[in-house]
Structure formats: C-alpha cells, structure tokens
Amino acid sequence: xxxxxxxxxxxxxxxxxxxxxxxxxxxxxxxxxxxxxxxxxxxxxxxxxxxxxxxxxxxxxxxxxxxxxxxxxxxxxxxxxxxxxxxxxxxxxxxxxxxxxxxxxxxxxxxxxxxxxxxxxxxxxxxxxxxxxxxxxxxxxxxxxxxxxxxxxxxxxxxxxxxxxxxxxxxxxxxxxxxxxxxxxxxxxxxxxxxxxxxxxxxxxxxxxxxxxxxxxxxxxxxxxxxxxxxxxxxxxxxxxxxxxxxxxxxxxxxxxxxxxxxxxxxxxxxxxxxxxxxxxxxxxxxxxxxxxxxxxxxxxxx
Numbered sequence: 001x002x003x004x005x006x007x008x009x010x011x012x013x014x015x016x017x018x019x020x021x022x023x024x025x026x027x028x029x030x031x032x033x034x035x036x037x038x039x040x041x042x043x044x045x046x047x048x049x050x051x052x053x054x055x056x057x058x059x060x061x062x063x064x065x066x067x068x069x070x071x072x073x074x075x076x077x078x079x080x081x082x083x084x085x086x087x088x089x090x091x092x093x094x095x096x097x098x099x100x101x102x103x104x105x106x107x108x109x110x111x112x113x114x115x116x117x118x119x120x121x122x123x124x125x126x127x128x129x130x131x132x133x134x135x136x137x138x139x140x141x142x143x144x145x146x147x148x149x150x151x152x153x154x155x156x157x158x159x160x161x162x163x164x165x166x167x168x169x170x171x172x173x174x175x176x177x178x179x180x181x182x183x184x185x186x187x188x189x190x191x192x193x194x195x196x197x198x199x200x201x202x203x204x205x206x207x208x209x210x211x212x213x214x215x216x217x218x219x220x221x222x223x224x225x226x227x228x229x230x231x232x233x234x235x236x237x238x239x240x241x242x243x244x245x246x247x248x249x250x251x252x253x254x255x256x257x258x259x260x261x262x263x264x265x266x267x268x269x270x271x272x273x274x275x276x277x278x279x280x281x282x283x284x285x286x287x288x289x290x291x292x293x294x295x296x297x298x299x300x301x302x303x
Contacts (some may be wrong), residue, residue: 002128004163004244005043005045005087005088005090006038006041006043006044006045006089006090006092006290007044007045007046007047007084007087007090007091007092008024008034008035008038008045008046008047008092008094008165009047009048009049009050009077009080009081009087009091009092009094010027010029010030010048010049010050010085010093010094010096010253011026011028011052011073011077011094011095011096011100011102012024012025012048012049012050012052012095012096013052013055013064013073013095013096013097013099014064014068014096014097015053015064015065015070015097015098015099015134015138015139015299016134016136016138017055017056017058017065017066017101018057019054019055019056019071020269020271021235021269022095022096022097022266022267022268023096023271024269024270024271025094025095025096025128025266025269026049026094026095026096027049027098027253028268028270028276029094029268029279029282029283030049030281031279032276032280032283033283034282034283034286037283037286037287038092038286038287038290041290042222042227043089043226045089047076047080047084047091047155050073050076050077050080052069052072052073052076053068053069053072054069054184055068055069056068056069059135060154061154062129062149062152062153063128063129063130063132063135063152063276064132064136064137064140064157065131065134065135065136065137066155067156067157068132068156070099070137070157071101071156071157071160071240073099073100073280074084074099074102074103074106074160074161075091075106075160076103076109077100077102077104078103078104078106078110078160079103080107080281081093081103081104081108081262082107084112084262085107085108085261085262089215090261090262090263091104091262091263091265091278092184092262092263092264092265092286093249093262093264093265093266094264094265094266095264095265095266095267096126096265096266097122097136097137097138097266097267098138098141098220098222098264098266098267099137099138099141099144099288100200100264100266101117101141101145101220101264101266102141102144102145102160102161102162103160103247103278104218104220104262104264105117105145105162105164105218105272106160106161106162108216108217108218108261108262109162109163110294111216112216114165114168114214115162115164115168115171115214115216115217115261115286116164116170116193116213116214116216116217116218116259117145117164117166117168117169117170117213117217117218117220117221118170118172118218118220118260119142119169119170119171119172119220120172120173120219120220120221120222120225120247120250120251121142121172121173121174121220121221121222121224121225122170122173122174122175122222122224122225122226122236122238123139123174123175123176123178123185123190123222123236123238123298124142124171124174124176124180124187124195125138125140125141125142125143125222126142126143126146126148126185126186127139127143127177127183127185128140128143128148128149128152128185129142129152130152131151131183132276133183133216138267141302142169142188144157144161144170145153145162145163145164146164146165146166147161150176150205152180155167156268156291162224164209166188166191166193167192167193167194168193168213168214168217169192169193170192170193170195170196170209170210170211170213170241171188171192171194171196172196172201172206172225172250173193173196173197173198173201173241174195174197175197175198175224175240175241176195176238177189178205185298186245188226193209193212194208194209194212194215196209197203198240198241198242201242201250206250207253208251210254210257211254213259214235214259215259216259216260216289217259217260217261217262218253218260218261218262218263218264219251219254219263219264220263220264220266221247221251221263221264221266222266222267223265223266223267223268224236224237224238224241224280225242225243225247225250226240226241226242226244226247226266227240227243228241229282230242230243230244231244231268231278231281232272232273232278232284233268233270233272233273233278234268234269234272235267235269235272239249244281244284244285246284247285247289248288248289248292249292251263251285251289251293252288252289252290252291252292252293255289255290255293255294256293256294265282265286268282280292
C-alpha cells in the first residue's frame with residue numbers, strides 16, 4: 001500500500017441501536033490524536049465522521065436491531081468509500097462496529113464484481129439474525145455479506161448488501177467455535193477460502209491465504225481478535241487471542257500486499273477505557289502497521 005492518499009473516515013455506529021459504546025470510538029480516537037498521527041503521511045485527508053440517523057433499538061423485520069439505521073449506515077459508507085477511491089485515496093474506516101465493512105465491500109464491488117475480504121476477527125460473525133442472542137448486526141455481518149440469510153431479510157436490507165463468494169474470504173483469528181457449537185450454529189470452517197484460528201497462524205499459511213484472494217480485496221480488523229490482556233475495551237471478550245505485535249505484523253503484510261482496496265478498524269468501546277490507554281494503543285497499532293507495511297520482515301509470527 002502506498003502511504004500517499006490515505007483518507008480517514010469515521011463511522012460512529014453501534015449495532016445495539018444506541019449512540020454510546022463503540023459508536024463513540026471515532027470521536028475518542030480523534031481526541032487522542034489519531035488524525036494528527038496520520039497527518040505526517042503524504043496526501044493524508046481527514047474526511048471527517050459520517051452523520052448517521054438516530055437508531056431505534058428494536059428488532060426489525062429481518063430480526064436485527066435498528067435495521068433502518070443499519071441500512072442507512074451501509075449506504076453512507078458505500079458512498080464515502082466510493083468517493084474516496086474515485087479520488088485515488090486509500091480509505092481507512094474507523095468504527096463503530098463490524099457491519100461498516102458491508103458498505104465498503106459494496107463500494108468496491110461497484111468497481112469490479114468479484115472482490116475479496118480479509119476478515120481479521122475473534123468471531124466468525126455469521127449468526128442467523130433471528131438466532132443472534134443480541135440482535136446486533138455485528139453478530140451476523142459476515143453471513144450477511146455471504147448472503148446466507150437472504151430469504152429472511154427485508155427487501156431494504158437485501159438491496160444494500162454486497163455479495164461475496166465464500167471462496168474469496170480469508171478469516172483470521174476466530175476463536176468462538178465452542179460458543180457456536182453450543183448454540184447449534186454452523187461454523188464457516190471448511191466453507192471459506194481459508195479460516196485460520198490463532199493457534200494455526202503461521203507465516204506460510206497466512207501468506208498462502210493472502211495470495212489466494214482476488215483483487216481488489218478489503219481488509220477488516222475487529223479488535224476483539226486481540227487477547228483481553230492486550231485490549232480489554234471490547235464488548236464481547238473471549239479467552240485467547242492475538243498479541244498487538246502479531247496484529248501489527250499481519251496487518252502490515254496485508255497493507256503491503258497487492259490488491260488491498262481499503263481498511264476498516266472496529267469494536268473499540270471507549271466506555272470501557274476510562275484511562276484511554278486502549279485508545280492510545282489502537283493509534284499506535286494503526287500507525288505502526290502503516291509504517292511497517294513498507295518494512296516487512298521475513299518471519300511475521302516468530303515461526
């Protein structure tokens with residue numbers, strides 16, 4: 001990835017149908033100096049935060065909370081990413097939560113029908129909407145992008161969703177297999193181009209998976225892929241997870257790989273981070289990954 005033309009876009013959304021929690025992430029990261037930290041890169045543009053409609057925290061016809069706000073968010077993100085890419089910029093979306101990448105994929109798919117997704121997340125996020133214990137689209141967004149649930153979705157939601165082939169998705173970091181099995185929800189393991197759990201993450205396997213993505217492809221980072229000891233300010237922590245060092249390395253490799261069309265970073269909840277140490281660590285992660293993308297080492301994960 002070239003550092004020229006980086007465009008920061010904030011997406012203050014929360015799939016719980018509220019305006020607190022992760023919806024406050026873009027504002028807090030700005031307050032802690034994210035834009036200033038990125039401004040040293042040639043051609044940096046701060047495109048501001050999207051102004052989203054107020055959500056209503058009730059389940060809609062598809063079984064998801066605040067569906068009207070979800071549809072509007074996807075549409076606005078698609079417009080913002082399409083505009084950024086049309087100007088030759090590399091969009092960096094800061095959420096909010098994971099459904100922001102649905103709009104990004106939709107924008108990239110407007111350029112070329114077949115697109116890929118590198119999905120770095122501690123969860124598979126393919127719960128059927130009506131089975132989701134929370135009703136949040138953040139439980140379901142990968143399944144929505146794969147169009148696994150179309151028969152039960154409202155026409156309005158179906159109309160704004162991208163459509164991606166499972167073979168064109170690489171998932172890195174999920175560790176919720178036991179939770180899915182206990183709930184009787186099918187895992188995506190064996191259905192995607194690759195699904196690499198933390199214990200399976202090696203330099204060679206990751207490189208092979210990246211090489212199999214069609215171009216262009218989108219990079220999505222859900223920060224709950226990290227171990228809780230690395231970042232506690234997430235809504236749904238789990239045992240295990242990656243270190244900051246691992247996440248920086250795999251992100252830098254992705255950014256340096258041909259075909260990366262943009263990047264989303266989500267799931268930081270500043271309400272759980274009164275000291276703002278988590279915010280500072282996230283800013284460090286983003287800037288380190290961008291810098292390291294041009295300074296790749298031979299072995300990423302020490303193996």
